Amino acid sequence: MAITRVSRAFKDISLSFVPHPVTKDLPILKNESAIRRSIRNLVETIPTERFFNSLLGSEVRSSLFDFVDYGTAVVIQDQIRTTINNFEPRVSNVRVDVEPQPDQNTFEVTVIFDIIGQEFPTQEFTFILEATR
Amino acid sequence: MPFTKFTNLDFDQIKASIKEYLRANSNFTDFDFEGSNFSVLIDTLAYNTYITAFNANMVVNESFLDSATLRENVVSLARNIGYTPRSRTAAKAQVTVTVPTTSTSPTLTLQAGLVCVGTTDETSYIFSIPENISTTIKNGQAVFGTQDEPINVYQGTFLTKQFVVDGSLDQRFILENSFIDTSTIVVYVKGPADSGLGREYELAKNIVGINPTSEIYF
Numbered sequence: 001m002a003i004t005r006v007s008r009a010f011k012d013i014s015l016s017f018v019p020h021p022v023t024k025d026l027p028i029l030k031n032e033s034a035i036r037r038s039i040r041n042l043v044e045t046i047p048t049e050r051f052f053n054s055l056l057g058s059e060v061r062s063s064l065f066d067f068v069d070y071g072t073a074v075v076i077q078d079q080i081r082t083t084i085n086n087f088e089p090r091v092s093n094v095r096v097d098v099e100p101q102p103d104q105n106t107f108e109v110t111v112i113f114d115i116i117g118q119e120f121p122t123q124e125f126t127f128i129l130e131a132t133r
Numbered sequence: 134m135p136f137t138k139f140t141n142l143d144f145d146q147i148k149a150s151i152k153e154y155l156r157a158n159s160n161f162t163d164f165d166f167e168g169s170n171f172s173v174l175i176d177t178l179a180y181n182t183y184i185t186a187f188n189a190n191m192v193v194n195e196s197f198l199d200s201a202t203l204r205e206n207v208v209s210l211a212r213n214i215g216y217t218p219r220s221r222t223a224a225k226a227q228v229t230v231t232v233p234t235t236s237t238s239p240t241l242t243l244q245a246g247l248v249c250v251g252t253t254d255e256t257s258y259i260f261s262i263p264e265n266i267s268t269t270i271k272n273g274q275a276v277f278g279t280q281d282e283p284i285n286v287y288q289g290t291f292l293t294k295q296f297v298v299d300g301s302l303d304q305r306f307i308l309e310n311s312f313i314d315t316s317t318i319v320v321y322v323k324g325p326a327d328s329g330l331g332r333e334y335e336l337a338k339n340i341v342g343i344n345p346t347s348e349i350y351f
Contacts, residue, residue: 012163015170028161029170038168045168051180052144056167087167 009118010034010090032115035090036125039111042083043129058083064131068105073098076107076129084111091123092116098129106130142186148179220315226251226260227283232275241275242267243284246291261291263317287317320350 012034014027029037045057058079066072077098084094091113099108107129114122141147152175155164163169194200198210208218228249234241243266251258266284268275278284289312296306308318323331337349 010163011161012169013161013171013174015173034163034169037170038163038166041170041173042168050167051176053167090166 012037031118032120032123035088035113035115036123039084039088039091039113039125040127042087043080043109056087060129064107064129068100068102068107070100073100073107076109080109080111084113090116093122104130142183142190144179144183147182147186148175151175151178221312223314223317224258224288226286226288227278228286229276229278229280229283232277233273234270234275235273236270238270240267240269243277248286251288258288259290260286260288262286263291263319287314289314322348 010031012029014029016027018027019025020027043058043060046061047057047059048054050056060076060079063072063076077096081094081096084091093114095112097110101108108126109129110124110126112122112124141150152164155161161171164171164175166172195203195206198207201207201210211218232241243262245262245265247259247261249260251260262284266277268277294308298304320334321330321332322334332348334348334350337343337351343349
């Protein structure tokens with residue numbers, strides 16, 4: 001009989017710090033929500049931004065001022081995939097799609113992944129990358 | 134690494150210590166993953182602890198003469214045990230000066246300040262005296278110093294600094310020029326009834342024989 005590894009549930013704090021309307025507890029992120037947030041944090045972190053861990057993060061920010069086309073999208077896609085593979089050990093089968101939206105000057109990023117050790121279906125979430133200044 | 138080990142000074146050790154604590158005492162599990170929100174909080178805590186530990190370490194080091202490295206702290210600690218730091222020292226020359234004069238005055242005075250300029254290797258050096266020197270005129274000549282007791286001239290510029298005493302107990306008289314040769318300092322205190330430069334105050338090197346009316350500086 002094959003051994004099935006099941007990891008503990010993932011539980012993270014939410015930085016929104018909006019208290020629960022009834023219990024007044026601080027919000028928490030569980031399992032897939034926690035991992036989604038983690039991936040977004042990794043993508044949005046600029047390398048050298050984190051103390052004593054200069055490699056953490058991705059260089060997508062520097063690509064946001066390039067032409068909004070498929071060439072730049074491929075670069076961003078590669079950076080996001082590398083970052084997730086390097087710094088997020090809880091996911092596997094990572095697929096990243098980056099869709100340029102020249103009219104809005106943004107990139108729509110879709111990340112698809114499986115969570116290791118948990119009985120969850122394949123996860124998919126989308127976020128927008130936009131140069132803010 | 135036990136959480137009670139308080140001697141950690143490295144950021145990584147402090148962070149590992151916080152994680153160990155959370156592993157045993159928290160419902161949260163994501164602190165082990167660098168991308169998590171919890172990791173941001175841990176980084177902030179660890180960085181804060183790191184800075185505090187570093188500052189505490191520096192403060193303790195600077196509190197002892199053996200380990201202090203900043204000059205002002207070494208000077209402060211040395212002052213507590215009665216040591217006055219040496220200043221820069223001006224080059225000194227011993228000379229005699231002969232001045233032919235037709236003056237009818239019985240004496241001639243060499244004013245404090247620049248007295249001569251020396252030259253060597255195409256470079257000029259100015260020499261000064263810190264106090265007035267007077268001598269008598271004999272046979273139309275004023276001779277300052279003798280072969281046995283020449284006068285001392287010091288390389289550098291003679292400077293004066295005046296302060297007005299405001300009567301407050303904590304008034305300090307600070308000479309801000311860091312190139313001063315402190316062995317040449319001369320202090321005069323002039324009251325309303327005094328004439329000229331006022332009364333000369335002596336450098337006090339210890340408290341033996343000092344009383345409330347002693348005219349000293351230190």
